[in-house]
Amino acid sequence: MKIINVPIKNNEYQINIGKGLIKGVSKYLDTKRNYIIITDSNIPKEYIADISSKINIKGTVVFPPGESTKSFENAEKGVNELHKLQANKDIVLIALGGGVIGDLTGFIASIYLRGVDFVQIPTSLLAQVDSSIGGKVAINTQYMKNGVGNFKQPLCVLIDPNTLETLPKRHYNNGMGEVIKHALIDGKELYKGLIGNEYYPIEEIIYQSILIKREIVLKDVFDNNIRNILNFGHTIGHAIEQQSNYEILHGEAISIGMYLMSKNTSYRDTLELLLNKFSLPKSYDYSVDSLMKFIVLDKKIVNNQINKITIKEPGNPLIERVKIGSIKEYL
Numbered sequence: 001m002k003i004i005n006v007p008i009k010n011n012e013y014q015i016n017i018g019k020g021l022i023k024g025v026s027k028y029l030d031t032k033r034n035y036i037i038i039t040d041s042n043i044p045k046e047y048i049a050d051i052s053s054k055i056n057i058k059g060t061v062v063f064p065p066g067e068s069t070k071s072f073e074n075a076e077k078g079v080n081e082l083h084k085l086q087a088n089k090d091i092v093l094i095a096l097g098g099g100v101i102g103d104l105t106g107f108i109a110s111i112y113l114r115g116v117d118f119v120q121i122p123t124s125l126l127a128q129v130d131s132s133i134g135g136k137v138a139i140n141t142q143y144m145k146n147g148v149g150n151f152k153q154p155l156c157v158l159i160d161p162n163t164l165e166t167l168p169k170r171h172y173n174n175g176m177g178e179v180i181k182h183a184l185i186d187g188k189e190l191y192k193g194l195i196g197n198e199y200y201p202i203e204e205i206i207y208q209s210i211l212i213k214r215e216i217v218l219k220d221v222f223d224n225n226i227r228n229i230l231n232f233g234h235t236i237g238h239a240i241e242q243q244s245n246y247e248i249l250h251g252e253a254i255s256i257g258m259y260l261m262s263k264n265t266s267y268r269d270t271l272e273l274l275l276n277k278f279s280l281p282k283s284y285d286y287s288v289d290s291l292m293k294f295i296v297l298d299k300k301i302v303n304n305q306i307n308k309i310t311i312k313e314p315g316n317p318l319i320e321r322v323k324i325g326s327i328k329e330y331l
């Protein structure tokens, strides 16, 4: 069992990582409170049963799996389901699922009755190493991934690596895309561990990955400056994801973005080996213009300038303000 403290001012919480943790949630959650589980139809029913046998569950709201679930329509549907369940201000929402469910549930928690508590129980590798950490919650708009969102820190994050046993290989590799990103940003233990040949247990990969993200989030909780380095590979990645109508998964799309943004660097061959190791892609099949139509909507654009995030060498990320069009040089 590993515990990571996240000392955000007025929102301090813990991330607990441990195999079998879903069967013992009452150890981490207040058993006097009422909870509503928000999940998707792919999540094994036994997780819901395990949680329901330990704490007071007022109801379960089930959404379809997939990125299109992160919509205004489903945020409204979720809110209406909470009203039907007579959820009051003291309710706690449980996000049980991957990144889509975590983002949608957190978003609903941030707006329902002007804000209620929520807990993250991420079940995909991508959600365990990245999206459940740091308090970013969002839904997609017609024109933009995560186009509407909020910062909403959970009461706690409960990570049970046993949930990865039933995760399809493609989705496991998808999470490794974000792990590789954290490893490159940090350039230390995780990076060395991934490129070494020795066995590196998944709990350790999750733990190291979260420690790296936590350090950055704590320096810039509201993503005004340094936190943006976590978006390495994301400007191009988000465009690819959207242009593919989300058929290319997030971790796959940012893998392509990282590879393209690492041109002319000394570590590119190592990155290629890592991406190949996890069957992650390095190229795309779309026109430059089709990607630029998404890039011009980037959330960080001010005065026609965008953040260009590169990694000079592992452990040495860089944010530069550049003209939007100069991203084309990497496409």
Ligand code: GLY
Residues within 6 Å of the ligand: 130, 131, 133, 134, 136, 223, 227, 230, 231
């Ligand atoms: N996934 C980027 C961030 O949390 O800032």
